Amino acid sequence: MIADLPPGLILILGAILVPFLPGRLRQLYLLALPVLGGLQLYGLEHGSFAQTQIFGYQLTLLRVDALSVVFGTIFLITAFLNVIYGLHQRDAVQEAAALVYSGAAIGAVFVGDLISLFVFWELTAISSVFLIWASRNERAYRAGMRYLIIQVGSGVILLAGVILHAQATGSIAFDRLGLTNLATALIFIAFGIKCAFPFLHNWMQDAYPEATVVGTVVLSAFTTKLAIYALARAFPGTEILIYIGAIMTVFPVFFAVIENDLRRVLAFSLNNQLGFMVVGIGVGTPVALNGAISHAFVHIIYKALLFMSMGAVLHRVGTVKASELGGLFRSMPLTAVFCMVGAASISAFPLFSGFVTKSLTLTGVAEAGYVITWLVLVFASAGVLEHSGIKIPYFAFFAHDSGLRCREAPANMLIAMGLAAFLCIFLGVYPEPLYAMLPYQVDYEPYTTSHVLSQLQLLFFAMLAFAVLIRTGLYPAERPSTNLNTDWIYRKALPALVRWAMTVGAAVRDGVLARGRRRLERALVQITRHHGPEGILARTVTTGNTVLWVALLLAVMLLLNFV
Amino acid sequence: MIAAHLPALQIVLPLAAAPLCLLLRRGTLAWALALAASWAALVCAALLLRQVLISGPISYELGSWAAPWGIEYRVDAVNGFVLLIVAAVGAVILPYARTSVAHELPEEQHATFYTAFLLCLTGLLGVTITGDAFNLFVFLEISSLSSYVLIALGRDRRALTAAFQYLVMGTIGATFIVIGVGLLYMATGTLNMMDLAERLPPLAGNRTVLVAFAFLTVGTGLKLALFPLHFWLPNAYAYAPSVVTGFLAATATKVSVYVLLRFFFTVFGVGYSFEVLSVGKLLIPLAAIAILVCSTVAIFQNDVKRMLAYSSIAQIGYMIMGIGFATTTGLTAGILHLFNHAMMKGGLFLALGCVFLRVGSVRLEALHGLGKRMPLTMFSFVLGGLSLVGVPLTVGFISKWYLVQAALERDDWILAVVVLVGSLLALVYVWRVVEAAYFKPAPEGAAKVEEAPLSMLIPTWVLIGASIYFGIDTSLTVGVARQAAAQLIGGAS
Amino acid sequence: MDNGLETEDTGGPKGEPHWLDRKRTGKRVFWGLIALCAGLGLADFLYRRHGIFDFEEFPLAYAIFGFVCFFGIVLSGYPLRKLVMRDEDYYDR
Amino acid sequence: MSPPDAILLSLAIPLAGAALIALAHRRPNLREAVTLVTSGLMFLTVASLVPEVMAGGRPEATLIEMLPGLPLRFEVEPLGMMFGLLASGLWIVTSVYSIGYMRANDEAHQTRYYVCFAVALASTIGVAFAGNMMTLFVFYEALTLSTYPLVAHKGTDEAMRGGRTYLGLLLFTSIGLQLLGILWTWRIAGTLDFTVGGILAGKASGPVVGILLLLYVYGIGKAALMPFHRWLPAAMVAPTPVSALLHAVAVVKVGVFTVMKVVVYIFGIDLLAATGHGVWLTYIAAATLLSASLVALTQDNLKARLAYSTISQLAYVVLGAALANPWGVIGGSMHIAMHAMGKITLFFCAGAIYTATHKTEVSQMTGLGRIMPFTFGAFLIGSLSIIGLPPLGGAWGKWYLMLGAAEGEQLIMIAVLMISSLLNVAYLIPIVARGFFLPSPEPQPASAGAAAAPRGGIREAPMFCVVPLCLTALGCLALFFFADPIYRLLEPIAAP
Structure with a gap:
């Protein structure tokens, strides 16, 4: 294998052959590509490679450090799982798009400069949209x-941010920037859009539920x-x-409660989970950062697992609307179990992967002294349980x-879900390998009695609340709806505004044009009257009149010069 | 020996050939003679210009009487150039004339036609070459009278009225000129232009001179169709035989413009004409109006010949404007346009003559689909039209370049814009023809039309070719025009 | 603890397939859950939990917080629906 | 072949080609062969100048002294070199495409078509290599006139109207405004030679610079700055190869190329920057850019949509020039090349779709992607390049334009460029997305069979059409990775 080849490129270039x-x-071949990428990643040493010059800028396509390796690893694992999950389909467009998309995300993780980041950033956008259209x-x-x-x-x-930054500082290095000026603010907002800031x-929530069965799974892993x-x-x-x-x-929690489309519920849940990571990054202490990063790592797996299970349902049943589902455990028992593993993980039940990372994040937040934030996060944890832990399954x-009644999910889906579920439990039970990968030294033990007890109290009393609500019939019924x-x-306001503006604009334009045209016509009539074939200026003039002109001109000349 | 008498030969050859034509009676022979005479005139003119450019102005005393008393022929860069234009157009048109005249005029009038044609040529050459004010009037009358005949030969009944009106107007113009010349003689006692130029400056305040100036200006203005004295021109051009239109359009007005130049700059002197009397203030607005109004009128014409006639008035406006500026650049522009317009308008009218020969009409409807049926003719028309518009690589562009430059030198924005707007108006009327010829289908059941004969095509293309060639290689025209302008501005040379 | 979850929600596929549908099962699950919660709550008084903040160590802090929050979240669905719920084809019209 | 010979030869070859094509009008195969050979030779000749220019040389040749002090003179500088290469290179592809298109659609007057095409190309090269404004103007007008028959090619009333608008607007602006600007420049500066640093620098100041700039930018009607843009949509009545090469590359690029030349070599960017007159021009460009994009959104006719897209993209180049700093100039110049490659691809695709299915409206193209995968794939690539997304050439042009805007501290222009990118997405991508991913509304003739064997359903346009468009699509991709040579070529004009 070529020494400096970025792992992401293996997937991107590999996609060309797929069709x-x-x-x-x-x-x-599809299975082999992520494996190849993994091997390549495994063989890399820390440092910057694959550097090239363009327009006097130094581009770094391969910057290997702890942070990039963590994300590179999980992206590759997910890419592999996704391939397995999608093996049943025969759609070159989706397969190739998924590869390019994963590859672009992996590529972006390893770049060391902002220009290359932009390139891969856009590539993820372009390639991923095919997974939606493929529906x-x-x-x-x-x-x-x-x-x-x-x-x-x-x-x-x-x-725009990169350009302003480059122009102001002369640097395009993709390192710690800090929110200091317009340039970095723009970069921040760009990240924020992909990160689904409030x-x-x-x-x-708009797009993920419309993607294909496999597409949503793939989408959920990378962009955010x-x-x-x-x-x-x-x-x-x-x-x-x-x-x-x-x-x-916090806010996705409420929307998730009333949402009917379960994949959309998962999208809200995704949003909510991202919040934990964002908070961790914002706190910025080694513990909090480790928490955020490790949370991202496990989150990718369990969120993929949840989307996979919903995808399997969609694949078999043709809908994931809560109002139309129910009782599927009879037909799809394995899927149900895997789904619950995912649900348990996301709700951070002890022994599941979410627990070992979320508690790390929360500890980071608490240690830094953000009381209110911490309370909010605990509140949100209860929310997670509501929509992802309970509502979905x-x-x-x-x-x-x-x-x-339907058949159990296809074998390849079950394998993919099984692997993901295994990882959820494995990392929940034995988080040390994950902790070892993190950029900062981890000195943290998740399984203390206090931790476990607190978490169990929180979860089970919340479940109790659910049970009470169901039994009393207070739980809002699922209803087919669109929630604003x-x-x-x-989708509504802007188009209406534009339509209104265009109507007004068109009216104004038509008015102006009509006036202009009327003026022009009038002017033309005038011109024709004077210059047209029978016009005064084109008519054959009698000799007498001509002579009059001669006399006039002579008079003018004499007068002008005598006076 | 011959070289020494070139100025005389220039006039004598066509003058002598004219009556011979009448005697020959047979059209073909008359044509051949006229052809020979015109070619000889061209040779004379070319040699004269060459001589002038090499060794300066030539003065020639007719009948060996010394200047103040006898008649002096005087050739400098200005009239040498005009001579060449006139002679060249005459020489190019005559080969064309044979077929065209044979088609448009009854056999028995052919000899008359060539006689009148030669007389007209003689007159125009004479006006140009003479250095004597009264002699100028005489030649002007020769050319005018013969051109009345030429126009009246037109087939259309309206040609007669047109010729009559032209006659009346021309006569008035001639009368004015002769009055002007007479007044000058009264004031100075000489008719020789050089002497006049010397004697007039001290008389700057003299009212007689002033009145003479006014009469001369208006008289010449009539002859050159200065707006608003142009009313005779459209009909005259429209109804005259094709050859005549081409010839007159290319030469007659140009010679009149030359006369104006001569009086303003040589006889009265640039200081008197433009500073004391500030004739420019009168001419420039008239020229601007001519450009705008007549170009617009041309757009509405459905008879292409009339369209071009109005276009001519507008184009004369350009020349007058250049003269009115009374700067070297302005004069260069005016003189250049004199030549350039002769080439393009001559070529255009000849192309129309070809159309008339084959189609029998030059109304716009008659031109539909001609682009395919008479490709060479119509293409020449397109090129001539582009030149009229002033597209680069044509002579029209060169003239306009200098004219706008002259306007800009005076910081006169409005006039610069007027000139350019004139170009755009020209685009409109030219394009009406192009669309008719190339993109409108020929009328159903139209007679099969052949391309015009070579004898007509070649002269047409010579003029059109010249209007392209001199748009690319301008060394000759611009060189001569600048020299002429410098001479005129520098006063009596 | 895992078992608790299993009994509560799925009953597991290993049992007879339809036992979940019986009314009795639901009751059992409910009461089992209450028992479990009682146990967990009791543990707070037997074992002093350690937390970073003081209020964490208050007995049943997490339990109450979890219960109240969950209740609140679910019930908030009613006003929220009033506010934002539209017909399913809202955007397609 | 010495460089001056190469310059004159690159003008002479297409003209000679035109003559030969006219002579070969009775034998279509020979005629087309002549076209191909001519275009190939011309490209080689133009390309032979590259080493010299890259090395910093400025080969020149003088044809004739047209007016005293104003010769028809050629001088190959980097911008012209790039443009010349682009135009002559794409002519080859277009020639191939033309053969496929014109034959498949049974167009009439094919000889006139090929002749005019060759003449237009000669004029384009004349503009590209012009050594002074006079020469440029001459060939600019020649280009207008030689393309008119191509626009009015069909001879229908609609084509005539389109042709009239085309000619009228272009000649009106060039004679009415541009010529005036040139004359004034001549009067102020006493020369029209393109000079590094500008010939007006130190000779003009204050409002004069502004008025002159106005005369130029609106006088160069081919740059299609609003409100003088109407000719471009009108010109879409022409056969598609004409729209592709001329109204996406040659003619319109002559316009913006001229703007660029005027800004760089007549005014000099320092003068513009110092007087601040570039600023209002950036606003005009921005307004054009956005409103043309908005109009493009509403167009259902594919070619009309592309035409408005072109108007908008041309404004990018004008914007780059108006920014009056090195980055803007490089960005604008680069955009000339990048957009050319992208837009010609799109037009080729439009023509291929028309040839294969006789569909012209975007709304009719739903589901066609699966029948014409290559065409739609190329369309996607072209679109992405126009939008300015990596890894396609268009990204670099936009990069430098934004850098220029940042340098000029025109943050609004950055915003405009950003919004415009999104608008581009909005009007270009749906064509591809609907083509590939939505089912065709009308039943396919062999729908059952097609579903079973998707390959069997492919009905592309003739090879002569499809191969060129694939080539140009690949070109878009290549331009991303090989943009550095273009940058190095252009560098000297921005940093004198």
Whole structure:
């Protein structure tokens, strides 16, 4: 293997061949690429490689350090799981797009300069949208367009920030930037869009549920976590992130409660989980950062697992609307179990992966003395349990029987979910390998009696509340609906505004044009009257009149000169 | 020996050939003679100009009477150039004339035609070459009278009225000129232009001189169709035989412009004309109006010949404007345009003559689809039209370049814009023809039309070719025009 | 602890397939959960938990917090629905 | 072949080609062969100048002294070199494409078409290599006139109207405004030679610079700055290869190229920067840029949409020039090349779609992607390049423009560029997305079979059409990775 080849490029370049390979061979090939990437990553030493010059800028395509290796590793693992999950499909577009998308995300993780980051940043946007469009229906097309514009928007904002930064400092190094001026603010916002900051978040809930079965799984892993990586790289310890993150953990919780589409519920949950990481980065102490990074690591796996299980349901049943599901445990028992493993992980039950990382983050926040933030996060933890821990498995697999009967998910999906579930439990039980990868020395023991007890109290009393609510019938029934969110601004308000503006503009323009045309016509009539074939200036003039002109001219000349 | 008498030969050759033509009676023979005479005149003119450019102005005493008393022929860069233009156009048009005249005029009038043509040529050459004010009037009358005949030969009944009006107007113009010349003689006692130029400055305040100036200006203005004295021109051009239109458009007005130049700059002197009397203030607005109004009128014409006639008035406006500036650049522009317009307008009218020969009409509708059927003719028209518009690589561009430059030198923005707007108006009327010829289908059941004969095409293309060539290689025209302008500005040379 | 979750929610696929549908099961799960919670709550009085903040060590702090929050979150769905819920084809119209 | 010979030869070859094409009008195969050979030779000749220019040489040749002090003179400087290479290189591709398109659509007057094309190319090279403003103007006008027959090619009423707008606007602006500007420049500076640092520097100041700039930018109608942009949509009545090469590359790029030349060599960026007159021009450019994009959004006719897109993209170049700093100039110049490659691809695709399916409206193209995967794939690549996304050439142009805006502290322009990128996404990408991912509304003739064997459903345009568009799409990709040579070529003009 070439020494300096960035692992991401293996996937990106490898994607070119995908459409040309026949069935079985293609499957093997798809599986082999992430493995190759992993091998390449494994063989890399820390340092900067694959450097090149363009326009006098030094580009670094391969910067290997602890932070990039953590994210590179998890991205590669996920890419591999995704391939397995998608093996049943025969869609070269999706397969190639997923590869390019994963590769771009991995590529972005390893770059050492902002220009290369921009390149891969945009590449993730372009390649991922195909996973949405691949649903091949009008809704997905529209959602994809919105998604693409927002993602590209993030890219151009990043570009603007990078340019201002380069112009001001002469540096394009992708290192700690800090929120200091307009340039870094733009970069921050660009990251924030991909990270689904509050009010910039809605592309996720909008687009992810419209993607294909496999597409949503792939999408959930990379874009937002790439943003987390970028924030961790460039803005650790930026205080505003704490508040942003805190809000992020809270508000999706409420929307998730009333949401009917379970994949959209998961998107809200994703948003909420990102909040924990953002807070960790914002706190910026070694513990908090470790918490954020490790949380991102395990989160990718369990969120993928949850999306996979919902994807399996969608694949078999054709819908993931809570109001139409229920009782599927009969048909898809394995999927149900895997889903619950994922649910337990995300809810941070002890012995599941979420527990060992979320507690790390919370400890970091608490140790830094952010009391209110800490309380908010604990509150949000209860929220997580509500929408991801209970709502997802309960309404899909239990609740009242919808009468839907189907086959268990395809084998490849089960394998992928099984592997993911295994990882969730493995890391929950034995977090040391993960801790060892983290950029800072970890001196932390998650399994203390106090921790476990507190967490169990929180979770079980919350579950008790759920049980009470269900039994009393207070739990709001799931109803088919559309819930307004910030996307209302660009899906309703903005188009209406534009339509209005264009109507007004057109009216004004028409008015002006009509007036102009009337004036022009009048002028033309005048011109024709005087200059036209029978006009006064073109008519054949009688000799007498001509002579009159002669006399006139002579008179004028004489007068002018005599006076 | 011959070289010494070139100025005389210039006039004598066509003058002598004219009556011979009438005697020959047979059209073909008359044509051949006229052709020979015109070519000889061209040779004379070319040699004269060459001589002038090499060794300076030539003075020639007719009949060996010394200058103040006898008639002096005097050739300098200005009239040498005009001589060349006139002679060249005459020489190019005559080969063309044979077919065209044979087609448009009855056999028995051919000899008359060539006679009149030669007389007209003689007159124009004479006006140009003479250095005597009264002699100038005489030649002017020769050319005018013969051109009335030429126009009246037109087939259209309206040609007669047109010729009549032209006659009346021309006569008034001639009368004015003769009055002006007479007054000058009264004041100075001489008719020789050089002497006049010497004697006039002390008389700057003299009212007689002033009145003479006014009469001369208006008289010449009539002859050169200065707006608003142009009303005779459209009809005259429109109804005259094709050859005549081409010839007159290319030469007659140009010679009149030359006369104006001569009086303003040589006889009265630039100081008197433009500073004391500030004639420029009168001429420039008239020129500007001519450019705008007549170009606009041209747009509305459906008879292409009339369209070009109005265009001519506008183009004369350009020359007058250049003269009115009374600066070296302005004069260069005026004189250049004199030549350039002769080439392009001559070529355009000849192209129309070809159309008339084949189609029998030059109305716009008759031109539909001609681009395919008479490709060479129509393409020459397009090129000539582009030149009229002033597209680069054509002579029209060169003239306009200098004219706008002259306007800018005076910081006169409005006039610069007027000139350019004139170009754009020209674009409109030219493009009406182009669209008709190239993009409108030929009318259903139209007679099959052949390309014009070579005898007509070649002269057309010579003029059009010249209007392209001299738009690219301007060394000759610009060189001569600048020299001429410098001479005129520098006063009596 | 894992068992608690299993009994509560799924009952596991290993048992007879439809036992979950019986009303009795639901009751059992509910009461089992209450018992479990009681046990966990009791533990707080037997064992002094360590926390970073003082209020963490207050007995049943997490339990109450969890219960109240969950209740609040779910019930907040009603006003929120009033505010933002629209028909399913809202954006397609 | 010495450089001066190469310059004159690169003008003479297409003209000679035009003559030969006219002579070969009865034998289409020979005629097309002549076209191809001519374009190939011309490209080689132009390319032979590259080493010299890269090495810092400025080969020149004088044709004739047209007016005293104003010869028809050529001088190859970096900007012209780039443009010349671009135009002549793309002519080869377009020639191939033309053969496919014109034959497949049975167009009439093919000889006239090829002749005019060759003449137009000669004019373009004349503009590219012009050594003074006079020469440039001459060839600028020649280009207008030689492309008119191509626009009015079909001879229908619509084509005539389009042609009239085309000619009218272009000649009106060039004669009415540009010529005036040139004359005034001549009067102030006494020369029209393109000089590094500008010939007006030190000779003009204050409002004069502003008025002159106004005369130039609006006088160069081919740059399609609003409100003198109408000719471009009107010109879309022309056959698609014409739209592709001329109205995406040659003619419009002549416009912005001229703007760039005027700014760099007539005014000099320092003068513009010092007087601050570039600023209002940036606003005009920005307004054009955004409003053209908005209009493009509303166009259903594919070519019209692309035309408005072109207007918007041309404004980028004007913006780059108006920023009046080295980065802006480099960005604008680079954008000339990048956009050319992208837009020609898009037009090729539009033509290929028309040839294969006779569809012209975007709304009819739903689901066509699966029938014409290569065409739509190329369209995607072209679109992404136009949007300015990596890894496609368009990204670099935008990069430098933004850098220029940052340098000039024109943050609003950065915002404008950003918004414009998004608008580009909004009007270009749906075509591809709908083409590939939405089902075709009308039943396919063999829908059952097509679903089973997707390959069987492919009905691309003729090879002669598809291969060129794939090539240019690859070109977009290549320009991203090989932008450095272009940068190095252009560097001297920005930093004298």
